[in-house]
Amino acid sequence: MLGSGLLVFREVLEAALIVSIVAAATRGVVGRGRWIGAGIGAGVLGAIIVAFFAGAIAQAVSGIGQELFNASVLLAAVLMIAWHAIWMASHGRELATQMKSVGAQVTGGNRPLSALLIVVAIAILREGSEVVLFLYGQSAGGSSAVDLIGGICIGVIGGSAVGLALYFGLLRIPMRYFFSATNWLLLLLAAGLASQAASFLIQADVLPALGNRIWDSSFLLSDTSWIGKALHTLIGYEAHPAGMQILFYLVTAALIAFGMRMLGGGGAKPPQRPVNAHLAH
Amino acid sequence: MLRRTLFAVVAMSALAAQAAVPEFHLVVQDHKFQPTEIQVPAGQKFKLIVENKDASPEEFESAELNREKVVVGNGTIDIYLGPLEPGKYGFFGDFHQDTAQGAVIAK
Numbered sequence: 285m286l287g288s289g290l291l292v293f294r295e296v297l298e299a300a301l302i303v304s305i306v307a308a309a310t311r312g313v314v315g316r317g318r319w320i321g322a323g324i325g326a327g328v329l330g331a332i333i334v335a336f337f338a339g340a341i342a343q344a345v346s347g348i349g350q351e352l353f354n355a356s357v358l359l360a361a362v363l364m365i366a367w368h369a370i371w372m373a374s375h376g377r378e379l380a381t382q383m384k385s386v387g388a389q390v391t392g393g394n395r396p397l398s399a400l401l402i403v404v405a406i407a408i409l410r411e412g413s414e415v416v417l418f419l420y421g422q423s424a425g426g427s428s429a430v431d432l433i434g435g436i437c438i439g440v441i442g443g444s445a446v447g448l449a450l451y452f453g454l455l456r457i458p459m460r461y462f463f464s465a466t467n468w469l470l471l472l473l474a475a476g477l478a479s480q481a482a483s484f485l486i487q488a489d490v491l492p493a494l495g496n497r498i499w500d501s502s503f504l505l506s507d508t509s510w511i512g513k514a515l516h517t518l519i520g521y522e523a524h525p526a527g528m529q530i531l532f533y534l535v536t537a538a539l540i541a542f543g544m545r546m547l548g549g550g551g552a553k554p555p556q557r558p559v560n561a562h563l564a565h
Numbered sequence: 566m567l568r569r570t571l572f573a574v575v576a577m578s579a580l581a582a583q584a585a586v587p588e589f590h591l592v593v594q595d596h597k598f599q600p601t602e603i604q605v606p607a608g609q610k611f612k613l614i615v616e617n618k619d620a621s622p623e624e625f626e627s628a629e630l631n632r633e634k635v636v637v638g639n640g641t642i643d644i645y646l647g648p649l650e651p652g653k654y655g656f657f658g659d660f661h662q663d664t665a666q667g668a669v670i671a672k
C-alpha cells in the first residue's frame with residue numbers, strides 16, 4: 285500500500301503544485317472555484333481516456349506518438365499560461381486595487397479563466413494518466429482492492445495537502461506584490477513546461493539535443509530528490525539539461541516577459557488613481 | 566494541408582533517423598530489466614528498443630538520461646539516446662522501482 289501510495293503521491297504532488305499556483309493567480313475572481321473544479325474533473329476524465337489509449341498513442345507516428353502527444357499537451361499549457369500572464373500583467377493593477385477592500389471579489393467577465401482551466405486539466409491529465417496506468421498494472425498484477433484504494437487515498441490526500449500548503453503560503457504575499465509575484469511564478473512554470481516539451485521532442489529525435497548535458501548540478505540538487513522534483517515541476521529545474529531545453533526555457537521566458545512588459549506597462553507598480561472606471565474591462 | 570505536411574516531415578525525419586542509428590534491445594519481464602546493463606558506444610547516437618513481456622504497463626525512466634516513456638503491457642517502444650559521454654547512466658521502471666533497475670554503460 286505504501287509503495288503505490290508513494291507513486292500516487294508523487295504524481296498528485298506534481299499536479300497539485302501547478303493547480304495551487306493557478307488557484308493563487310486567480311485569487312478573488314468570481315466563479316474561479318467552479319472553473320478550477322471543472323478543470324480537475326476534465327483532467328481526471330482525460331487521464332482515464334489517455335491511459336486507455338496509451339498503447340495506440342505510443343504506436344502512432346512510427347513509434348513517437350507518445351512524445352509528440354506529451355510535447356503538444358505541454359506546449360498547449362505554455363500558450364495558455366502565456367496568454368493569461370500577459371492579460372494579468374495589463375489588468376493586475378486594477379485587480380489588486382479592487383481587492384484592497386477586504387474580502388472583495390473581482391467581477392470582470394471576460395478574463396481568460398478558460399485558459400487556466402485548460403492548464404489545470406492538462407496538469408491533471410498528464411500526471412493522472414500515469415497513475416491510472418500504474419494502478420491498472422497493480423490490479424492486473426493481483427494487488428488487493430484495499431491496497432490500491434489505500435494507496436490512492438494516501439497519495440491524493442498527501443499530494444493535495446502539500447498543494448494547499450503552497451497555496452496558503454502564496455496568499456501571504458502582500459497584496460501590492462501579489463499579482464506580479466504569481467505572474468512571475470506562472471512565467472517560470474511555463475518556461476519549465478516548454479523545457480519539458482523540448483525534452484520529449486529530443487527523446488523522439490525530432491529536435492537535436494544541442495548538447496546532452498550543458499551542465500551537471502546533480503551533486504548540488506539531484507533530479508530525484510523531493511526538492512529537485514518539486515523545483516522541476518514549479519520552475520523547470522533540471523540537474524543536467526540539454527542545450528535545446530535551455531533554449532526553449534529562455535525563449536519562452538523572454539517572450540512572456542516581453543509580452544507582459546509591452547502590454548502590461550509594469551503591473552507591479554501601486555495604483556496612482558482610483559480605478560472604478562476600469563471595472564468594465 | 567500545412568499540418569499534413571508537417572506530419573509527413575516529422576514522420577520522415579523519424580524514419581531517416583531510425584535507419585541511421587545502431588539499436589540495442591532491452592526486455593522487461595517479471596518487472597525486471599534484461600539485461601540489467603547495456604554496453605553502448607560513447608559519443609554516438611543510438612536507439613534503445615524496450616520490449617515489455619509483462620501484461621502490465623511499465624515506464625522506462627531515467628533522470629540521468631532525461632528520459633521517460635511508458636510501455637504498455639506486451640508492447641514495445643523506441644527511445645533515442647546519446648551521444649553520451651563515457652560513463653554509467655542508471656535507469657529504472659517507474660511502476661516497479663524495487664525490482665526494475667538497470668544501467669546504460671557508454672564506452
Ligand SMILES: [Cu+2]
Nearest residue numbers: 295298411414
Ligand atoms: Cu511523472
